[in-house]
Amino acid sequence: MLPIQRPYLxxxxxxxxxxxxxxxVGIVNRIGDVNGIYQVEQIKAATRTQLEIINKGxxxxxxxxVALPMLMQEVDAMxxxxxxxxxxxHL
Known part of the structure; x- marks a missing residue:
């Protein structure tokens, strides 16, 4: 496991x-944002738990x-x- 993955795990x-x-667990990220994509990949790689990660770009x-309310209907936590x-x- 990479050191960066440990905090996510x-x-x-x-x-x-x-x-x-x-x-x-839901995650929303901006499509094409290298930092966001990297974080989502690290979170998915760190998932040694029973949690299912659902990502929406x-x-x-x-x-x-539009995407956030729809995702929140699919997941238990964000x-x-x-x-x-x-x-x-803007948020």
Missing amino acids: QQLQLIEKLTPDVKK VNDVQELG FVITDDLNVSE
Whole structure:
């Protein structure tokens, strides 16, 4: 396991421990954002838990407004990454 994956694994394990009913975790990232794509890949690689990771890629804040409510119907919890979409001043 790469060192960068460990914090993600620990966070996912903490989600399982504190909220055992959570089975699906959602992540939204900006399509083409290298940092966001990298984080999603690291989270998926770190998943040695029973959690299912569901990722939705969007192009901009307007798409986020549509995709996020739909994703929230599919998952039990959200994992917020720090790509340029999620740390945008528009949120």
